[in-house]
Amino acid sequence: MDSNAPGGDQDLVAMYVVQRGAWTLGGPPGRGEQTVPAGQFLVRHVGRLTAFETTAHLTAKFLVLPPGELKPLLGNRVITGPADSAEIRLLTALTDMIHTTVADLGPAGVEATHGALIELAKAVAKGRFDDVEPRLAPALTQAAKDLADRRLADPELSPAMLAHELNVSVRTLHRAFAAVGEQVATYIRHRRLQEARLALTAPSGGLSISELAAHWQFADSSHFTRTFKKHYGQTPTEYARSTGAASLSPNRHLPGHGPAESA
Template identity: 50%
Template sequence: MSGTTAGAWQLEARGDRRQFAAVEQRWSALTGGSFPMPAFTAASTARFHLHFHATRVRDVAFTATETATPVRTAPSAVRYEDHVRLWLVHRGSWALGDTRDNTELTIPAGRFALRNVGRLVHYATPPHTTAQVFVLPAATLSPLIRDSMVTGEISAAEVRLLAAHARTVHETLPELGPVGIEAARSTLLELVRAVAAPTFSATDSTLAPVLVQAARALADRLLTEPGLSSAVLARELGVSVRTLQRAFAAEGQSLTTHIRDRRLHEARAALADGRLSVSEIAAHWQFADGSHLSRLFKRRYGMSPTEFIRAGAGRFEPRAERAA
């Protein structure tokens, strides 16, 4: 491949054909020409408005797109024999064109489609469509795609894991070294295989770290909820509690410990801010009371909340959180 083998960028773009040409140029620079962007109809580029995240990890590329205007590609004879594509449609719909009979297969909101795209000639989306699209190496995935198409619900656990991992890769890619980039790519492909194959197991050693990542991200969003537990997270992620606990055990930490430590971390930040009392912070971050927070805080940071404030919260660096 020419050009860089990894990169990520995002933009909100609106305008006319001239501004759209800039979007195409950025895509080409990111992918090195390995994943050509299709031609679009004049109506689509004459007036457009979209949010666009794009990521390339070696021979894998994926986008997250939200369109405020309709988009349609122009029919083309270009074939993509070496690519498999996966569409996750969160809102709106995504219509796929096919040369066999010039008809369209529409993927509605809440569904995904994984297919060999050698015969793909165009696609179309209505306004306000939100979707993720993955372009993947056919040599790795084609054997799993029977009849050239796999479809299903994006609510499936393995699809949610893939979507969560893709978001994490996009956000962290600039910080990753060569080993991290290869690990990110390998996990993306393993998760797509899980989407394609009915034998997915969340206890797989390759997939367990992604399950842990998804659970941590979900837990962080629910830290102030009184009912947050392993059972709640397992239900939201579509796996059993035992599967989730095993995944965390493989990482050397329990989920309960992770939730407690994250709540203590947020409580410490609130104490440093100084606007709430210890009892108010305890209630907000779901500790039983101020005394309960004080006991756990001292065990974690070596001093009580009151001592922490007196010592100068803004200058204090607890021993358990010092940079290595």
């Protein structure tokens, strides 16, 4: 695809984050074109938007940022790096949150969101995250949740692993969750319980209680059953029977009320 951007002088910082395909940008005078391949990001200060080309099936994010605090950091540099870096993960999580909530934000919320966006963009330019900036707590929390959701069945999933992947300290991660009234370990446990509950009612399911416990990283079937009952008020078997899942899936082999099903 070819597109000519409107002319005229502009003062902006542009960021491109490409997940699939490639985005080729017209460069400033004397620099030529620049291509952002899949799995990479590019950020630069531009005086105007220039022509660009994209490949078919492009999946990417394009952000236009105010230059005030970013222009001195960038200068004439073009910064590139992996799209799955900690800073880009946080920035992506924040922009997704803004997209879904901006219509409901009041003036104070808009100002706080703007500040958090600029701080994360600065983190990209610096190559490091300011882990004492309180305005970034919601974005850090969301990025950690997104990552946890993709790794729920991973036995290595833990606050320490999430902190490492997001390039922050464990203390910073805990502080970010606390700022929004949550705990990291509690979020992981609740999400695993949610997925286990869905598996119990899936018509195509066939896992036993022990298999579900192992898959979702509970210590054993008894621990899984106690945790499930505490959260949902029923044992896994009782829940499956109450929804008719046991009759829908005769090969599920849900155990009866034995030791593993004790509260």
